[in-house]
Amino acid sequence: MKKKYALLSLALTLSIGTLNAQTPAKFIDRANMNLSVKPGDDFVQYSNGTWLKNNVIPAKETRWGSFNQLRDFNINAVKTILEGTQSSQAAAGSVERRVADFYAAAMDSLTIEKLGFSPIQADLNQINAIQFKSQIITEIARMRKTGAGSPLFSFYVGQDRKQVDKMVPQLGQGGTSLPDRDLYLKSDARSLKIQEGFKTYVATLFELIGTSPAQAKANAESIFQLEKKLAEAQMSRLEMRDPYKTYNKLVFADFNQKTPAFNWALTFQDFGTKAPDSVLVSAPKFFESVNKMLIETPVETWKTYLTWNLLKGSSSYLSSPFVKASFTFNQIVSGQKVQTPRWQRMSSLTDGVVGELLGQLYVAKYFKPEAKVRMEELVKNLRKAFEIRIKQLDWMSEETKQRALAKLYAFTPKIGYPDTWKNYEGLEISPNTFYQNMRNAGAWGFQENIAQIGKPVDRTKWGMTPPTVNAYYSPVMNEIVFPAGILQFPFFDAKADDAINYGGIGGVIGHEMSHGFDDSGSQYDKDGTLRNWWSKEDLAKFKAKTELLGKQFDAYTVLDTIHVNGKLTMGENIGDLGGLNVAYEAFKMTKQGKSKTKIDGFTPDQRFFLAWAQVWRSKTLPETAANLVQTDPHSPAEYRTIGAPVNMDAWYQAFGVKPGDKLYKKPEDRIKIW
Template structure:
């Protein structure tokens, strides 16, 4: 039900997907009890820096992974719960921030009312689909489901900036239509993929039976859904291909695209969306739409009815009675390995943040985000920008001509810190204290219309792609902005009373990571204005690509489990972000008083504390099922390889920990990869 705008706009984020904890000691920040000092840093930096911590912190049953990010997210979700609990019984006026947040959460937590309703909230939609008779009605229904906030079948759609004319907001179409996390799950027949396919079919059949479909028919429906989605998967571009912004930039005159894919009847579809047909349209994967057009023509109406019914069921299951929720979790367990479902309060707190994030965000910021944290971040961003400029000027592989353009882009970066300057107020969105599904559906419809209303309007540069409590950060190439929500500006990333080594190795590297996204294999194709336009000399671009290929090979060699390796091409942008970010943070750190000294704290030199701060950000572990899925679907490398991937290319790391040629992680100086 969620608007897919953000997924398509955010090119680089720190992660796929609080305060000091008990074992952390204020003023110390690096705890020897968390380290295995009997292991050489140069042999196994992961075990050396975090081994005992990982052993003492197994993955909780309600989680699929556990580490620094998850601890902080756990703190934040508890902080959100505290806020939401305080809104109970509020006397705040109708329409106020407190009342709307309170009403949404109250409805979400009213499990008795939700149980009584069963699947009645979607009965009318199921009956509507059952009454379809003609192919033309299928396309109309797809548009209705999307604009009503119910489901997003067959393809992706949003209004966003034209990458080659960034001041213009244009309609954009993307491939879609599948339910499994990646197209490869449909196309592979290894044991792991087949197990997931069978779990998916069981899930589809279960949801159908829960709405009264006989078991035999439900199983037949599941096979129908899988086979249709498999055809859509065969037409989709692979994730690595999708990283190329030129391959996914295909501009058509509206009339020409309509002629190319007539079964979609785009003029009528846009009318059903609630707007008129535009002059032109951007299409991410034209071949996918040609294949989908053929399927619309050749596939029987009854098959489409089954598929659309499934889309309503899967989009709504999490908001219905417990049999639907349990079936969804049972399926997700096969994908992730998660042992037990998170408690309802946690799921509903997260849902409140995901649905009304800028209302809840106002309450979160007032209670948990200190102005001095923002002031310190502004200073850190300025220092990192200065350090990056120094590094660009020192590059021995880049010409003066390209350096000038790179510096212009760096200087044009817009930083956003903590929370929006202008809050979204959700005008027109009705929130009822006794209608959980109704709230979700109305929010989906509201989000769709809010995005649609941007068509032809000036670009709103005040918008945020993440909510304030989010433990993450991102870079947007078309906005040329780096964004750091309040949620991440806490330990182990940032602490106001920590020494510079800790903050530069933590949040400093995060800032550098997001800046580096503007210069990774994808972001580097956008200029200072956010326009998809080459600013490199031919020779410099060739040198850049040669260096990124070396980084790709380094990560390709990392084994995750049995025959599964990291995909160096899929993770390229994030790996460049880590390598550039950590180098940049180190450069900035060396400009500080502590960075210039050799004074030890608790037995560790400033440089050692810097790299240990980086390592503890990435400490943690994942369930095997989650790890296997991550390698296939996530552009981020597993944490253990993020811990070592950048440091092994930095001379300073070797010097800090006396890493020698006989050590397992040692790379010859000439083999250490230097990009930014």
Template sequence: MNAFLKVLTVGAVATAAFAFNDKKPKYIDPANMDLSVKPGDNFYLYANGGWIKKNPIPASKTRWGSFDVLREESSQRLQALLQDAQKNTGKDRATQMIGDFYRSGMDSAAIEARGYTPIKADLDHLAALNNKQQVIDEIATMRTKGLGSPLFGMFIGQDRKNVNLYIPQLGQGGTTLPDRDYYLKDDARSTAIRKAYRDHVERMFSLIGENAANAAYSADAILRIETALAKAQMSRVEMRDPYKTYNKFSVKDLNNLTPGLNWSSLFPLMKVNGVDSVLVGNPAFLKTADVLITALPLQDWKTYLRWNVLKGAAPYLSSAFVNENFKLSQVLTGQKEQTPRWQRMSGLIDNTLGDLLGQLYVQKYFKGEAKTRMQEMVNNLQQTFAERIQRLDWMSEATKQRALQKLNAFTKKIAYPDKWKDYQGITINGADFVSNLRSSATWSYDYMVNRLGKPVDRTEWGMTPPTINAYYNPVNNEIAFPAGILQFPFFDFGADDAIIYGGIGSVIGHEMTHGFDDQGAQYGASGNLDNWWTKEDEAKFKAKTQQVVNQYNAYTVLDTIHVNGRLTLGENLADIGGLSIAYEAFTKTKQFKEGKKIDGFTPQQRFFLSWAQIWRNNTVPETASQLILTDPHSPGEYRANGAVVNNDAWYEAFNVQAGDKLYVAPEKRIKVW
């Protein structure tokens, strides 16, 4: 996924979902609530306490909430599509490709019989390298063959200061654990994870035939290299600064920065030709990588490259590798049982041949009238947001006009792409799973590098149609809502406006606000990095965002672990703004004006309850700890509560008074957008 997409979901991006439930849900069900909790003490538990108690986390999951329920149901729909394609592979090319891919992935007997032979030739080739230059060349070429992206990341994306051009971009990378802190921190959990990781690497090398001494050496070498790389990486908070990560080099100057890495020869090996400049996210990281190439023994680097092949392929090899891979995942996430193979395959194919599977999904499950209703809602919220900007008491008229210019320039993508990828060049063999993965990965890489020198394609999507999510992309100044999110609890044709505006309306407002969060606000209407603020307004904006940082920093997740208010700032701003925009848009509806109760709740109450139930979830402690380090979203409880406490209408709807635990005095409620 594009590194700059700002997404909605709790944690990692969801894989897929069906567009509508078959049974009409009870939109606000008191059985899912905990009416013994005062709304003003913990609105999240008041709205969701009953559901949380009745919905323990399944053994094959690390979290269970609104998003996860939809993903589970979705994967079953995708499974039906894939099984049907498997039975009808002669029907057409798309059906053949996804049917054969699914067949190959589900043929566990054939996969088991092959062991690690699908990668043996690659491992032997890397073991036979004779010198450092061969290592460097492999670091470049491996990524072109679907063998991993060792040492650094490379992608072709839009130049943030000239978004009409594609440019090569180099980023920090080279590590395996989810965050650099796992290598650097000495708390008990980090230390235990490092030991588990080192032992995992040793066992993985043993599985490919290394004796005990060599496997132990290999594990130590991997941890040594990755720890050195982690020390050179920027933190996730630092990486949120689009100017700090914008460092343009000529290829000549980049060669001077890294004397051991000749980019004039490396770029052609990566199929990147005819470029004279490149963006570097973290120049200091590349300098460190260059020093390490020279300083560390050849054997260590050969081991490192072999590890990149091994770890990338492990989930798709025989059960010995899959099970060992899962052992590490258990330590990191707390997951008790593996996700069923069919479910892993449906997610994998959605990620690799998403437009082919997406077309089948749209044909079978998506109702076109939902797109029309969404377009109406997006326009409604866009107009409401404009009215709110015009009323801001902290922003000058000059900056308001620039903000409105950006808001009005939004590109709106709803449900599915206008044109589909055809995946010409991918070869799918129903009897060879790993070769299908390689062919798909090679195609994706070629598709990316072939952008160079071509006009920017603004029709491309960053998510597949079945995805339960939404996003804002600053370089295109676009908001996108895949078909998968257009279902309850976000959207349902049978629901009253309070439910729809509290659900999908808040999602729309969330993505719009991303265009004006601490990162998005640095991009102009065209998508370019462009400071359109007066100095005075910028200072006021930063003071308000610091208030949001402080609010969320105070939330405790586990024991002494707090939400990282700086890492989650963009999402928190989008939640607060999105909820406020959606509520104001809701006040224009007939339901709000009539004020009639449904199932004992006023329209205002139903709106906020709809918002809260989106975020209900149970999470295992290990995953909760990991997400605090890696996820730019706050945990669900603090997304639900953190936004409402800044909304005056919520206090009125539930008669929240001073003395209630969530009560914030009116003058201290944060009003940004």
């Protein structure tokens, strides 16, 4: 299972950044705070209460906060780049020309409207011509290879977690459309509303390609029931967090024998490669269940399912009735009021599809080299602070400490942008054919990925594009990655005092480092190999501490009776707790950290924690909040604001938090892990 641990949910990641934002007059603005509230009673209100009161979520958004404000500014910067390419006379094949052509086609709504669903007509005919069960699997392979969709299961080529120098084929569960398997299986009011909305969505797309209303409705029910069976066969999100449970290396012949309906030898041939000796399968029981479904389910049902997958995957790139149908369903899940403007969606899509072409233009215009130098210094300081904290742990043996330190020393930091840019050689981009550009990109991406079988691991690759406002840790690479987009206020500003930068980007750096030592990442050694490096006693102590953290977050209420899932969010919560502690340790090594000098009335320590709090300043629509608590491994922003500080003695001292205050925890109850 491909793993990387990001600072923010990837599904809602805030893309595109610039470092040219006007420097705020004050890095901590009292006007955003509610100083009438005691910080020990409600640190969220104290630090951001007036901002939360005065700001509403814009109609085109599902959340609104520091990240979103940054994104809104940044997406306009990318728009400037993209619109600038439209008037350029860049040579054919140049980076600027290819980016310009992709964006031009994406924004050519007149042509897109005129074409309707004709771009997918040949695929519809191909699916409709299927007569035999064996053709179903052949068509699934064709759809993958040509960028038409990824039905039934997931497939990619990635590092073998127990032999990290090898790239191997990996198969995982899939095939469903709703955000989480449980939405098919639950019967509460919210789940039933989403189920009905989903059926309407499916029926609408079928009607848009000429299916009668009665047949479209029947198709929708058939799709829902088929996907419900797939959901029943899937592992839960919580189970999927276990890297050992999802590591199942199977001899190819044995796997083929257990799931003969897939005809894997022919499938890999259709993928364009030979059958491997072995495959990694994250959920073997899922494939055994689906094998049975392939045998028992009629061909016509599978044809309907494949048609649905084609429609679902292409609807955002077709004419407006298809786009509107997709958004209408998304409204039910997220609560978003109006569709995001086309230019914004297409700017983000350009980044998503050819991000390392766009990234080159972005870095040249907006990324300041001094930001990279400063980040390298911060990473160095945070690593030193983490080293100090590991050495001082009172619960870990010396032997395990040495292994933890070895892993820490082996971290590879990547900052700003790749040393070697991906050039997308062979990807055809036309200024006139938006849907075909998307298909070409899908086919190119599949071919690029499958070509890695048997090849050396490319450690220069990035999992995010340079303009992205996010960061991540990869356990198999043992690397921490900070794209250029996140290196700006409120995370980072070259003009800010250390308290701001250490409480902001320092917390982010520490967060990603701590992912290497969270409940999942800690199961990988310094080389990125899934291999235990803990003593039995130390591991037991570590698990006991994580259980306490899980209980803390289980107690947080999101909506009505819906609580945070402390086990699902465990990795991110450990990342925040470890990250903020390490950032504070590093901050105390600075001149400001050692001083008591106030700025704007706040001590250095107060500014550090307020910087952390303003990063997570956010409001969320109820529908989105309910969806995220079920699907997102990150805790809600308000609980990220307080989850780590309430366990840190320094926070109590900084704000004079005393017994009787609502957030007060006795010293012996404060959770200390890293």
